[in-house]
Amino acid sequence: MTDPVDLIAAELADSARPCVTSSFQAECVVLVHMLRAHVPDVPVLFLDTVHHFAETYAYRDAIAARWGLNLVNLRAADPQPGLWRESTSACCARHKVGPLFDALEPYDRWFTGLRREQSPSRAGLEQVESFRLPTATVLRKISPLAHWTTKQVWDYAKAHDIPLLPLYQQGYSSIGCEPCTTRPTDAENARSGRWGGTKLECGIHIQS
Numbered sequence: 001m002t003d004p005v006d007l008i009a010a011e012l013a014d015s016a017r018p019c020v021t022s023s024f025q026a027e028c029v030v031l032v033h034m035l036r037a038h039v040p041d042v043p044v045l046f047l048d049t050v051h052h053f054a055e056t057y058a059y060r061d062a063i064a065a066r067w068g069l070n071l072v073n074l075r076a077a078d079p080q081p082g083l084w085r086e087s088t089s090a091c092c093a094r095h096k097v098g099p100l101f102d103a104l105e106p107y108d109r110w111f112t113g114l115r116r117e118q119s120p121s122r123a124g125l126e127q128v129e130s131f132r133l134p135t136a137t138v139l140r141k142i143s144p145l146a147h148w149t150t151k152q153v154w155d156y157a158k159a160h161d162i163p164l165l166p167l168y169q170q171g172y173s174s175i176g177c178e179p180c181t182t183r184p185t186d187a188e189n190a191r192s193g194r195w196g197g198t199k200l201e202c203g204i205h206i207q208s
Contacts, residue, residue, distance in 0.1 A: 001127070001146075001147045002127060002144075004031075004034060004144035004145055004148070005034060005144075007127060007128075007142065007144045008034055008035060008038060008111070008142075008144050009038060011109055011111075011128075011140070011142050012035075012038050012039060012109070015108055015109040016108055017106055017107045017108045017109070018035075018039060018042055018043075018107065018108070018109040018110075018111065019042065019043040019044075019045055019072075019104070019107045019109070019110060019111070020032055020035055020042055020043070020044055020045065020110075020111040020112070021044075021045045021046075021047070021100065021110065021111070021112055021113075022044050022045065022046055022113070023046070023047070023056075023113075023175070023176070024046070024056060024059055024060045024063065024165060025113065025165060025174070025175055026150075026153050026154060026157060026164050026165070026168070027113035027114075027115055027145050027148070027153050028113035029063060029157070029162055029164065029165075030113070030145065030153050030156050030157055030162065031111060031112075031113045031144060031145060032044055032067075032069070033067075033156075033160060033162060034144070035111060036067065036069075040068075041070040042070060042111075043070050043072050043107075044064075044069050044070060044071050044072060045072050045074055045100065045103055045104075046060060046071060046072065046073050046074065047074050047075075047095070047096050047099060047100055048073045048074060048075045049075075049079075049091075049095035049096055049177050050075065050079045050081050050095065051081065051084065051091075051095070051177035051178055051179055051180075052177060052178060053167060053175065053178045053181075055165065055166050055167050056165065056167070056175065059165045059166065062163075063163075072103070074099040074100060074103050075095075075099060076094050076095050076098060076099050077099075078094075079094075079095060080094060080095075083095075084177070084179050084180055085179075088180055088195050088198065095177075096204060097204050100204055101133050101134055101204075104133060104137075104139065105133065105135065105137055107139060108139055108140065109139065109140050109142055110131065110139050110140070110141045110142065111142045111143075111144065112141060112142070112143045112205075113143070113145055114143040114145070114146060114205065115143070115145050115146055115147075115148055115149075115150075115153075116146055116147060117148075117149055117150060117190075118174065118190055118191055119174075119189055119190065119191040119192075120189065121191075122205070125143055125146045126143070126146065127142065127143055127144060127146045127147070128140060128141070128142055128143075129141045129143075150190070170183075171183040172184075172193065173190040173191075173193065174190045174191040174193060174194055176194055180194060180195045180196070181193060181194060182196070
């Protein structure tokens, strides 16, 4: 395990085109804060699925303005609001997986806020992994906070005066699209409130 700050510095030293994905949840915002200490204008890729909570959009805009983020909003070329009613897998593929994989093509480092503690599906997460896009483009996927606990994330945010998404105060522990997000149903699994418990991942972080 490498200290997140040290890992970020080492990876950025060898990167010509880094980016970070952010859903503007706690670990994402903490990671963006760490990255901006080295690359203030690092592209911050946000998946606008057209289904986010109003609070998420407002918080995204507030943090982007406060920090002067190089925010890149990604949206499907042909959004289909309500597709989740027919198939959450199809909805995630159209509004999340496809737009992100297309957008990642020009980058060589992809930083994520993923953590092992978030769910059983992420228990084996490594800080540095090779990731192959559908086009066969390969880039390095960096998850500096992989070994961090929720407490460490929140402690960092408090120490650096980083406000967090207000939805946490309402009992949410993992926040995605509004129709497919509830408060956790299992206290031991922060992502148990996603997709009605039918799945834990949207497809982005499932490497074939």
